[in-house]
Amino acid sequence: MTYCCGLLVHDGLVMIADTRTNAGLDNVSTFRKLHVFERLGERVMGLASAGNLSISQSVVSLLAEGIENSETGERETLIDAPTMFQGAQRIGKAIRLVHSLYATGLEQSNLTFDVSFLLGGQISGSKLELYMIYAAGNCIRCTVDTPYLQIGEHKYGKPILDRACNFSTDLYDGLKISLISMDSTMRSNLGVGMPIDVLMMRRDALKAELNYRIEPGEPYFHDLRERWSAALRAAHMAIPRPPYGVPKS
Amino acid sequence: MTYCCGLLVHDGLVMIADTRTNAGLDNVSTFRKLHVFERLGERVMGLASAGNLSISQSVVSLLAEGIENSETGERETLIDAPTMFQGAQRIGKAIRLVHSLYATGLEQSNLTFDVSFLLGGQISGSKLELYMIYAAGNCIRCTVDTPYLQIGEHKYGKPILDRACNFSTDLYDGLKISLISMDSTMRSNLGVGMPIDVLMMRRDALKAELNYRIEPGEPYFHDLRERWSAALRAAHMAIPRPPYGVPKS
Numbered sequence: 365m366t367y368c369c370g371l372l373v374h375d376g377l378v379m380i381a382d383t384r385t386n387a388g389l390d391n392v393s394t395f396r397k398l399h400v401f402e403r404l405g406e407r408v409m410g411l412a413s414a415g416n417l418s419i420s421q422s423v424v425s426l427l428a429e430g431i432e433n434s435e436t437g438e439r440e441t442l443i444d445a446p447t448m449f450q451g452a453q454r455i456g457k458a459i460r461l462v463h464s465l466y467a468t469g470l471e472q473s474n475l476t477f478d479v480s481f482l483l484g485g486q487i488s489g490s491k492l493e494l495y496m497i498y499a500a501g502n503c504i505r506c507t508v509d510t511p512y513l514q515i516g517e518h519k520y521g522k523p524i525l526d527r528a529c530n531f532s533t534d535l536y537d538g539l540k541i542s543l544i545s546m547d548s549t550m551r552s553n554l555g556v557g558m559p560i561d562v563l564m565m566r567r568d569a570l571k572a573e574l575n576y577r578i579e580p581g582e583p584y585f586h587d588l589r590e591r592w593s594a595a596l597r598a599a600h601m602a603i604p605r606p607p608y609g610v611p612k613s
Numbered sequence: 614m615t616y617c618c619g620l621l622v623h624d625g626l627v628m629i630a631d632t633r634t635n636a637g638l639d640n641v642s643t644f645r646k647l648h649v650f651e652r653l654g655e656r657v658m659g660l661a662s663a664g665n666l667s668i669s670q671s672v673v674s675l676l677a678e679g680i681e682n683s684e685t686g687e688r689e690t691l692i693d694a695p696t697m698f699q700g701a702q703r704i705g706k707a708i709r710l711v712h713s714l715y716a717t718g719l720e721q722s723n724l725t726f727d728v729s730f731l732l733g734g735q736i737s738g739s740k741l742e743l744y745m746i747y748a749a750g751n752c753i754r755c756t757v758d759t760p761y762l763q764i765g766e767h768k769y770g771k772p773i774l775d776r777a778c779n780f781s782t783d784l785y786d787g788l789k790i791s792l793i794s795m796d797s798t799m800r801s802n803l804g805v806g807m808p809i810d811v812l813m814m815r816r817d818a819l820k821a822e823l824n825y826r827i828e829p830g831e832p833y834f835h836d837l838r839e840r841w842s843a844a845l846r847a848a849h850m851a852i853p854r855p856p857y858g859v860p861k862s
Contacts, residue, residue, distance in 0.1 A: 519768035523797045536854040548772045574858035591852045599844030605785040609823035
C-alpha cells in the first residue's frame with residue numbers, strides 16, 4: 365500500500381509520499397516513491413507513484429530513458445517535457461506501454477494492472493501545476509476549488525485535507541496539514557509507513573525549497589503526531605455530550 | 614453506500630447508521646438500516662446493515678419470518694435467538710439462504726453479492742455483545758481491545774475512533790465520538806447521508822435507553838459538526854510549522 369498527496373496552494377506545491385511497499389503482509393520493504401527532477405532555475409518536478417511497484421518502476425525507467433515518438437523519431441523523456449501537461453501525457457503514454465507488456469501476464473497471475481501517479485512542478489515560462497495520472501493513461505489537473513490530489517490509500521487522510529486546506533493556505537501550513545494527513549493514514553493502515561519523503565517548491569522559484577526525508581523518530585514529526593492526538597482528544601472532550609434521552613448513572 | 618458503527622464500552626453499547634441508499638449516483642433514497650428488536654427487561658437487539666439493499670432487506674425479512682431448522686423443524690427468528698452468538702449465526706444462515714437464491718442472478722448482472730451486518734445487544738442472563746456478520750455468513754465478536762466494529766464506508770470515520778475510544782469511554786461520550794465519526798464519513802462520501810439513526814443501551818438494562826433519529830438541521834448534531842470543524846482547524850493551527858528548510862517570505 366501507499367499514500368501520496370500533492371497540495372497546490374497560492375504560494376507553491378507540497379508533495380509527500382510514504383516509502384512502504386509490501387508483497388503480502390509478510391514481505392514489507394522500503395522503496396522511494398517520490399522522485400525529484402530538477403534543473404535549477406529552469407524546471408522542477410516531483411513524481412509520486414502508487415500501485416504495483418514493478419509497474420511504477422518500469423514507468424519511471426521508461427520516462428528516464430525516453431519513449432520514441434513515432435512521428436518525430438525523438439526520444440521523449442519526462443525531464444524534457446515542454447509543459448507540465450505534456451509531461452503528464454508522457455507518463456500516461458509510458459503507463460500504456462508498460463500495460464501492453466505486462467497486463468496479460470499480470471491478469472494470468474490474478475493481479476490487476478494497478479498504478480497511478482502524481483506529477484507536480486513548474487517549467488520556466490508556465491504555471492505551477494499538479495496532475496494525477498491514472499492506469500488508463502488519462503489525467504486530471506488540480507484546480508483551486510480542491511487544492512489537493514491523492515493516490516493510494518487516500519481515505520483516512522482526506523477528512524483533514526477537506527477541512528483544513530484551501531488555495532490560500534500558507535505553504536508551510538500546507539506541509540504541516542499534509543503530514544497530519546499522512547499520520548492519520550499511517551495510524552489506520554499498516555501498509556503505509558515511515559520514512560516519509562517530502563518535496564516543497566515555492567511558486568516561480570523553479571527549484572525545490574525542500575527535498576527531505578523524515579526518518580522514524582525524527583523529533584518534529586514525532587511531536588506533531590503527539591500534539592495532533594492530544595488535540596483530537598481535547599477537541600472531542602470540549603464538545604458537549606448529546607442531550608438525547610435521559611442519562612442514568 | 615452506507616456507514617454503520619457499533620461501539621461496545623464498559624457502560625453499554627452505541628449503534629449508529631445513516632439512511633442513504635443509492636442505485637447509481639442519480640437514484641438516491643432514504644431507507645432505515647438500523648433495526649431495533651426489544652422485549653423490555655428480557656432482551657434488546659440492534660441490527661445494522663450495509664451493502665446491497667435487496668439482499669439486506671431479504672435477510673431481515675427472513676429473520677423476522679424465521680428459517681426452518683431442518684433438524685428440529687422449528688422456525689428460527691432473530692428475536693427468539695437463545696444467545697447473541699446464535700443470533701449472529703442465524704443472520705449468517707439467512708445471508709447464505711439469500712445467497713443461494715440471488716447470487717447467480719446478481720453475477721449475471723455483474724453485481725457482487727455484497728452485504729454485511731452489525732448485531733449488538735443483550736439477552737437476559739448473558740452478556741452485552743456486538744457482532745459483525747460477513748457475506749460468507751461468518752462472524753466476529755467485538756472485544757475490549759478494539760471496542761468498535763464498522764460496516765460500509767468505514768475508512769473516513771476510523772481515525773477518530775482509533776484515537777478517542779477505548780473500553781472505558783463513557784457511554785454518552787461514545788455516542789458523541791460515533792457522531793463525529795459519522796460526520797467525517799458524510800463529509801467525504803456523498804453516499805452516506807442524513808438522517809442518522811441512533812440506538813443506545815446500557816449494560817444489563819435490557820432495554821433501549823435511546824432509540825432516536827437525528828434529522829437534518831437537528832440543533833445538537835449541527836452544533837457538533839460546527840464545533841468539530843472549528844476544533845480541527847484550531848488543532849492544526851496550534852501545531853508549530855515544520856522547521857525543515859528555510860522559509861522565505
